[in-house]
Amino acid sequence: MTQLPMQDPSYLDQSDAVRERLDRLKARDVILRVDRLTKRFQAGKNEITALDEISFETHRREFLCIIGPSGCGKSTLIRILAGLETLSDGQVLLDNRPVNGPGRERGMVFQGYTLFPWLTVRKNVMFGLRMNNVSRFDAQKQANEWLNLIGLEQFADCYPHQLSGGMKQRVAIARALVNHPRILLMDEPFSALDAQTRAKMQAYLLEIWKKIDITVIFITHDLDEAIFLADRILVLSAHPGRLQELIEVPMERPRKPEHFLSPEFAATKARLEALIHPPTEDTEEESYPSVPLLTDVRDSVE
Amino acid sequence: MLNVSDATIRPASTGETGQAVPGQWFRVRARLSRRARILLAFASILLPLGLWSAVSYVPFIWHPDMLISDPGDVDYFQPGMRVDKAMFASEIANAKTGGTAPPVGTAANPVYLPAPGDVLMAFYTSFTTPPMDQNGLWLHQSLWRSIQTIFWGFVISSIIGVPLGILCGANSAFSRLIEPFVEFFRYLPAPAFSTLAVAVLGIYAGPKIAIIVIGTLFQQILIIANTTRKADFSLVEAALTLGTKNLRLLTKVVIPSVLPDLYRDQRVLLGWAWTYLIVAELVGATSGISLFITQQSRYQHFANVYAAIAMIGILGLGTDLILAALARKLFPWDRAAA
Numbered sequence: 001m002t003q004l005p006m007q008d009p010s011y012l013d014q015s016d017a018v019r020e021r022l023d024r025l026k027a028r029d030v031i032l033r034v035d036r037l038t039k040r041f042q043a044g045k046n047e048i049t050a051l052d053e054i055s056f057e058t059h060r061r062e063f064l065c066i067i068g069p070s071g072c073g074k075s076t077l078i079r080i081l082a083g084l085e086t087l088s089d090g091q092v093l094l095d096n097r098p099v100n101g102p103g104r105e106r107g108m109v110f111q112g113y114t115l116f117p118w119l120t121v122r123k124n125v126m127f128g129l130r131m132n133n134v135s136r137f138d139a140q141k142q143a144n145e146w147l148n149l150i151g152l153e154q155f156a157d158c159y160p161h162q163l164s165g166g167m168k169q170r171v172a173i174a175r176a177l178v179n180h181p182r183i184l185l186m187d188e189p190f191s192a193l194d195a196q197t198r199a200k201m202q203a204y205l206l207e208i209w210k211k212i213d214i215t216v217i218f219i220t221h222d223l224d225e226a227i228f229l230a231d232r233i234l235v236l237s238a239h240p241g242r243l244q245e246l247i248e249v250p251m252e253r254p255r256k257p258e259h260f261l262s263p264e265f266a267a268t269k270a271r272l273e274a275l276i277h278p279p280t281e282d283t284e285e286e287s288y289p290s291v292p293l294l295t296d297v298r299d300s301v302e
Numbered sequence: 303m304l305n306v307s308d309a310t311i312r313p314a315s316t317g318e319t320g321q322a323v324p325g326q327w328f329r330v331r332a333r334l335s336r337r338a339r340i341l342l343a344f345a346s347i348l349l350p351l352g353l354w355s356a357v358s359y360v361p362f363i364w365h366p367d368m369l370i371s372d373p374g375d376v377d378y379f380q381p382g383m384r385v386d387k388a389m390f391a392s393e394i395a396n397a398k399t400g401g402t403a404p405p406v407g408t409a410a411n412p413v414y415l416p417a418p419g420d421v422l423m424a425f426y427t428s429f430t431t432p433p434m435d436q437n438g439l440w441l442h443q444s445l446w447r448s449i450q451t452i453f454w455g456f457v458i459s460s461i462i463g464v465p466l467g468i469l470c471g472a473n474s475a476f477s478r479l480i481e482p483f484v485e486f487f488r489y490l491p492a493p494a495f496s497t498l499a500v501a502v503l504g505i506y507a508g509p510k511i512a513i514i515v516i517g518t519l520f521q522q523i524l525i526i527a528n529t530t531r532k533a534d535f536s537l538v539e540a541a542l543t544l545g546t547k548n549l550r551l552l553t554k555v556v557i558p559s560v561l562p563d564l565y566r567d568q569r570v571l572l573g574w575a576w577t578y579l580i581v582a583e584l585v586g587a588t589s590g591i592s593l594f595i596t597q598q599s600r601y602q603h604f605a606n607v608y609a610a611i612a613m614i615g616i617l618g619l620g621t622d623l624i625l626a627a628l629a630r631k632l633f634p635w636d637r638a639a640a
Contacts, residue, residue, distance in 0.1 A: 104545030114540035128544035
């Protein structure tokens with residue numbers, strides 16, 4: 001009896017369902033267009049190019065992840081998109097209008113929660129609405145709705161320091177989304193959470209994303225997270241930060257934990273690994289010195 | 303060969319709750335139980351008090367003088383006079399050889415070191431003693447004067463200093479414009495302006511308040527500015543992405559985020575204002591608690607002087623404790639205050 005050798009799927013192979021979903025995605029309007037975005041820093045007398053001519057588009061209701069090795073400038077990129085940093089060249093267009101400085105149409109969730117410690121959970125969620133001159137009554141109503149949605153209504157009058165990390169990040173997401181942004185920028189939002197909470201938060205974020213009209217740009221250094229969440233993954237290289245590849249994730253939705261074991265997942269992850277940690281290029285990698293025996297014990301621990 | 307003895311690795315053995323047992327109280331960063339903290343706080347007051355009592359009531363510790371109760375035949379001794387022990391001994395010897403009546407006295411401390419009991423009595427008696435001259439003030443009136451001087455000095459300083467400090471901390475243009483001058487001015491000793499203050503503001507409350515303002519304001523601007531500068535910038539960025547603009551960024555984010563720290567600064571600065579009180583009250587017509595102190599020391603009523611000085615300390619500490627308790631109510635979210 002002969003058996004055909006199982007062909008490993010390439011990350012480029014897409015099932016019909018996936019292809020059809022991605023086609024629908026690309027048929028939607030372009031929300032954010034990044035055009036030859038370049039960022040240069042002055043470091044002493046030298047000029048360092050942190051981001052070099054990065055161009056991409058995201059469509060409405062897309063979930064785009066950005067990954068790259070450390071130092072590739074992914075945080076700088078998302079901060080430029082948020083308007084918290086200026087760009088040196090190129091432009092960023094949101095709904096065909098150039099981005100100038102921060103604004104409510106681009107919500108942001110930070111790694112460090114950044115909830116206002118002097119405000120209760122409810123008032124944190126109300127903050128953006130109040131800053132945009134929504135009446136106290138309406139703001140309170142919308143905040144309560146969101147607190148219900150994230151399951152924290154009984155913590156509405158608590159202060160942020162009384163919440164766990166996962167709860168804080170849920171409040172931060174609600175605080176950004178209650179403001180009706182066009183696009184939600186997330187800068188490694190779950191990297192400070194423990195593995196279990198992170199997995200829950202990922203599934204939860206997808207639940208929210210599915211139900212509302214929001215485009216998400218999500219920065220992470222966790223490859224599994226990127227594959228689990230994204231429609232497409234934008235891979236950056238370091239020194240200077242360049243766009244390496246825009247990968248379409250060949251996985252079906254809704255995503256489930258068992259997808260982590262699928263061959264598509266393995267193929268995509270292998271491709272990402274190859275892009276981010278090129279096997280040949282070991283010269284840049286810092287090698288640690290070997291440790292000599294520091295004690296006179298004779299018995300080995302290994 | 304490196305030999306790591308296991309005693310250095312093992313953590314210090316602690317009580318069941320992870321708190322230090324009495325033998326470990328003075329280890330670096332030892333965690334103290336509530337009882338230990340209260341005990342040590344009492345000891346902090348009682349130890350100096352005990353030392354003072356010992357020196358005052360145990361004759362052989364110090365007592366360099368003799369308090370004369372009966373001068374005998376020594377013509378320059380008077381009852382109630384304090385003389386050096388050596389001189390007293392030589393007069394006794396003189397009396398013995400000359401056959402005259404020897405002086406009688408008890409060992410005593412110098413007049414400037416009254417016993418704790420006398421000072422404690424003075425706390426009461428200094429309030430019940432009528433003023434020395436007809437237009438004079440009772441002690442409680444003098445104290446009230448002092449409190450008013452401090453209060454207005456601090457309020458005026460804060461009205462100018464706090465907003466200016468916040469502006470400097472939040473905006474680099476203001477900071478560059480204002481801080482260099484303030485940096486220069488804060489080194490000028492406030493009492494140096496006393497004659498100028500009297501010339502401009504008269505001899506009554508005006509110059510006194512001015513001295514306290516000059517002593518406090520310039521430090522205040524810099525301290526408040528520094529605290530404001532330490533506002534967590536990531537909170538400002540979060541507010542920016544939520545659509546917060548300009549002035550609201552200052553009033554709704556920067557100031558609330560540093561408010562507990564500003565409050566702590568104000569407490570420290572209020573203590574600072576108290577230390578200028580005596581100097582300020584000596585400017586122009588001496589008034590307030592300083593008048594009481596200078597008068598009492600002129601008459602060598604040192605028990606009263608000590609009582610008055612202690613009253614300033616108690617008032618200052620009392621105010622600070624009340625303000626600290628208030629902070630816990632005002633800033634429930636601030637864990638540093640709790």
